[in-house]
Amino acid sequence: MAEHGVANIWRKQKSMYSIIGSKCTTCGEHYFPPRPVCPTCRRKGQLEEYQFKGLGKIHTFAVVRQAPEDFKRQVPYVVAQVELDEGARLTAQIVNIEPENVEIGMRVRSCFRKITEYGQGGIIVYGYKFEPTMKVTGHD
Numbered sequence: 766m767a768e769h770g771v772a773n774i775w776r777k778q779k780s781m782y783s784i785i786g787s788k789c790t791t792c793g794e795h796y797f798p799p800r801p802v803c804p805t806c807r808r809k810g811q812l813e814e815y816q817f818k819g820l821g822k823i824h825t826f827a828v829v830r831q832a833p834e835d836f837k838r839q840v841p842y843v844v845a846q847v848e849l850d851e852g853a854r855l856t857a858q859i860v861n862i863e864p865e866n867v868e869i870g871m872r873v874r875s876c877f878r879k880i881t882e883y884g885q886g887g888i889i890v891y892g893y894k895f896e897p898t899m900k901v902t903g904h905d
Contacts, residue, residue: 784875784893786853788815795851819875820898821849828864835881843867847895861896872898 786797789810794803797817803810826845829836836842843859845867859867860878873895880892 784817784819784849784855786815786817787812788851795849795853797849797853797855815851817849817851817853817875819849819893821847821873821895823859823867823869823871823873824848824854825869826859826867828867845873845895847873858894859896860894874898 784797785799786795787799787803788795789803789806789812791806791810792803794805795815795817796804796812799814800812802808803812824846826843828841828843830841832840832842841864843862843864844856845859846854846856848854857875859873860876875893876896877891878894880890882889
C-alpha cells in the first residue's frame with residue numbers, strides 16, 4: 766500500500782534533502798544553483814543534473830549578531846560561503862560549532878535542518894546547513 770500525504774511527497778523530492786546543481790559535461794564545471802546554460806561554454810555546453818557530495822571548506826564567513834525575528838533565538842550564528850569540493854560555492858549557515866571556533870579553510874559537510882516554521886504548527890521548511898567534519902575544541 767503506497768503512502769500518501771504532504772510529508773511523503775516532500776521526502777521524494779531529491780532537492781529537498783540533497784544539494785542539486787548542474788555539471789557541464791563539455792568543460793567539467795559544476796554550478797549551484799542549477800543553470801540552464803553553462804556560463805563558460807554557452808551554447809556549446811551540455812548541462813546535466815548533478816548531486817553534490819556536500820563536502821567542502823569555508824571560503825569566508827560572517828558572525829550574525831542581530832537577526833530577523835525568525836532567527837533571533839539563534840543569535841549569534843555564522844553564515845559562510847562554502848566552497849564545495851567540486852568547485853561550486855554556496856552560502857549557508859554553519860551549525861554545531863561556537864562562532865569563535867569557525868575558521869577560513871575549515872572542512873565542513875552538509876546537514877539538513879529546520880530553517881523556519883510558518884505559524885503555530887504550520888509548514889516547517891527544511892534546508893541545507895553545514896557543520897564541521899571533525900569535532901572542534903576551543904583554542905588555547
